[in-house]
Amino acid sequence: MRYSYYPGCSYHGSAKEYDTSTRIVCKSLGIELVEVSDWSCCGATAGHSTDDLLAAALSGRNLGLAEETGLDVTASCAACYQRLAHGRHELTRDPLLREKVNKITGRPFTGKIKVKTILDVLLDLGVDAISEKVVKPLSGIKAAAYYGCLMVRPAAVQADDPENPVKIDRVLQSVGAQTVDWDFKTECCGASLAVSNEDVVVRLTYNIIKSAVEAGANCLVTACPLCHFNLDIRQGKINSTLGTDFNLPVFYFTQLVGLALGIEGGSLNLNSHFVDTSSLLKAI
Amino acid sequence: MSSYNLTESLRQNGEFKALVGKLSGQPLSQCYQCGKCTAGCPVSFAMDVAPNKVLRMAQAGLKNEVLRCQSIWICASCSTCTARCPEGVDVARVMEVLRIMAGKEGIPAPGRGKDVSIFNSAFLRSVRRNGRMFEAGTMAAFNIKSLHLLREATTGMHMFIKGKLRLLPERIKNKKEIDSIFTAAVKERGGEL
Ligand code: SF4
Numbered sequence: 001m002r003y004s005y006y007p008g009c010s011y012h013g014s015a016k017e018y019d020t021s022t023r024i025v026c027k028s029l030g031i032e033l034v035e036v037s038d039w040s041c042c043g044a045t046a047g048h049s050t051d052d053l054l055a056a057a058l059s060g061r062n063l064g065l066a067e068e069t070g071l072d073v074t075a076s077c078a079a080c081y082q083r084l085a086h087g088r089h090e091l092t093r094d095p096l097l098r099e100k101v102n103k104i105t106g107r108p109f110t111g112k113i114k115v116k117t118i119l120d121v122l123l124d125l126g127v128d129a130i131s132e133k134v135v136k137p138l139s140g141i142k143a144a145a146y147y148g149c150l151m152v153r154p155a156a157v158q159a160d161d162p163e164n165p166v167k168i169d170r171v172l173q174s175v176g177a178q179t180v181d182w183d184f185k186t187e188c189c190g191a192s193l194a195v196s197n198e199d200v201v202v203r204l205t206y207n208i209i210k211s212a213v214e215a216g217a218n219c220l221v222t223a224c225p226l227c228h229f230n231l232d233i234r235q236g237k238i239n240s241t242l243g244t245d246f247n248l249p250v251f252y253f254t255q256l257v258g259l260a261l262g263i264e265g266g267s268l269n270l271n272s273h274f275v276d277t278s279s280l281l282k283a284i
Numbered sequence: 285m286s287s288y289n290l291t292e293s294l295r296q297n298g299e300f301k302a303l304v305g306k307l308s309g310q311p312l313s314q315c316y317q318c319g320k321c322t323a324g325c326p327v328s329f330a331m332d333v334a335p336n337k338v339l340r341m342a343q344a345g346l347k348n349e350v351l352r353c354q355s356i357w358i359c360a361s362c363s364t365c366t367a368r369c370p371e372g373v374d375v376a377r378v379m380e381v382l383r384i385m386a387g388k389e390g391i392p393a394p395g396r397g398k399d400v401s402i403f404n405s406a407f408l409r410s411v412r413r414n415g416r417m418f419e420a421g422t423m424a425a426f427n428i429k430s431l432h433l434l435r436e437a438t439t440g441m442h443m444f445i446k447g448k449l450r451l452l453p454e455r456i457k458n459k460k461e462i463d464s465i466f467t468a469a470v471k472e473r474g475g476e477l
C-alpha cells in the first residue's frame with residue numbers, strides 16, 4: 001500500500017517522535033509513505049480562526065501537491081488531518097471556491113484523492129495483518145486511548161464515532177495491549193489555548209488524566225501532537241498548580257505499535273517524553 | 285435626551301443575523317435555546333457569554349455585543365457543541381464566523397481573548413515568513429507581543445533537553461506560493477489578516 005504523507009510543522013520539533021515512529025511502523029508493515037514534496041503549514045486553528053479563504057488555500061496547496069503523487073494522503077498529526085480533510089470537504093462541495101483556490105495556489109486540486117488518518121491507514125491493513133507481525137505483545141500495557149477532538153469532529157471529517165471512538169483501542173488490542181473503558185476519550189484538551197490561557201488547559205488536562213488514572217490505566221495513548229504536548233509536557237505544570245502527583249506516561253499509538261513490532265526504542269524516540277516511560281516499558 | 289430609532293435598529297439587527305447566517309451557512313433561527321451546546325462545552329467555565337447565549341445574541345442581531353465577547357475567542361473549536369446540537373446547528377462554525385468578523389472589523393479581542401488573538405497572529409506571521417510554522421519563533425513573537433516574557437520557558441527548556449526544540453526555521457522551496465495565498469486573502473478581505 002502506498003500513500004502520500006503530510007508530516008506537519010511539529011514533525012522536526014515538539015512531535016518528532018510521532019513522525020519518526022509513524023514512518024518506521026509503516027515501513028515495517030509494508031506501507032510506503034511518500035512525503036508530499038514542499039508541503040506547507042496547514043494553517044491550523046490560527047488559519048481557520050482568521051480567514052476562510054486563507055484556510056481553504058493553505059489546505060488547497062497541500063492537497064494539490066499531494067494529488068500530484070496520485071496517492072491518497074495521510075497525516076499523522078490529527079490537527080493537520082482535520083485541516084486537510086476539511087479543506088477537501090469544502091473544495092469538493094463548492095466548485096467555485098475550488099476554482100478560486102486552485103488559481104491562487106497554482107497547485108490544482110480536483111478532489112481525486114482522499115484524506116485519511118494514519119490510524120485508518122493501519123486499520124485498512126486489517127488487525128490480523130498487524131497482529132501477525134507482533135514479536136513482543138504489549139501485555140503489561142493498560143491504556144486509556146485518548147482521541148481528543150480533531151479526528152472525530154465535526155461530521156464532515158470524522159474518522160471515528162464522535163462520542164465513543166474505538167480505532168486506537170482496536171489497534172492497541174491488535175498488538176496485545178489492554179485498553180480501559182473511560183469517560184474522557186473525546187473531551188477536549190484545550191489545544192493551542194495552552195499558550196494563551198494555560199489555566200484553562202491545566203483544568204481540562206487534569207480532568208482527562210484523573211479519569212484515565214481512575215479507570216485503572218497505566219498510560220495514555222494519543223494520535224495528536226497537541227494532545228500529547230498538553231498531557232505530557234504539561235503534566236508537571238498540572239502537578240505544581242493543583243498539587244497532584246500524576247506520573248502517567250503518554251504515548252503516541254505508533255510508538256507502542258512499533259515496540260510490539262520489535263522496533264528498537266531509540267528509533268521510536270521513547271525517551272523524549274516529559275513523563276518517564278522507562279519503568280512502564282520494563283514491565284511489558 | 286437622545287432619540288432612538290427603533291425601526292433602524294431592528295433593520296440593522298436583522299441584517300447582522302442574515303450575514304452571520306450566510307457566512308456560517310447555519311440556520312440560526314433553528315436554535316431553540318435548549319442549552320445542550322453549553323452543557324457539553326469544555327471551556328464554558330472560562331467564557332463570559334455561554335455558547336447558547338452567543339447563538340441567541342446572533343439570532344437577535346446584537347452585533348456590537350456579540351463581536352465584543354471573550355467567548356468567541358476562547359472557544360477551542362472542539363466542535364462538541366456541533367456534534368450534540370439537536371437542531372443540527374454547527375455552533376463551532378458560528379463561533380468561528382463571529383471571530384473572523386470581529387477580526388475583520390478590527391475589534392480588539394477582550395479579556396481572555398486578547399492572548400488568543402496575539403497567538404493566532406504570531407502563528408500566521410511565522411507561516412507567512414517561512415511557509416511552515418516555526419515553533420520557537422512563534423513562541424518568542426507571542427511572548428514579546430503579549431508581554432509574557434517567560435511564558436513557556438520551562439516547556440521550552442524541556443524541549444531543548446529532549447532535542448525537540450528546533451532553533452532555526454525551515455523554509456519551503458516555493459515560498460512564492462505562500463506569498464500569493466496571503467496576498468489573495470488580504471486582498472479579498474480588504475485589510476490585513
Ligand atoms: S444545542 Fe443547538 S439548539 Fe440547543 S441551544 Fe445550542 S445551538 Fe441552540
Ligand code: SF4
Nearest residue numbers: 325359360362363365
Ligand atoms: S467548539 Fe467552542 S463553543 Fe463549541 S463546545 Fe467547543 S469550545 Fe465550546
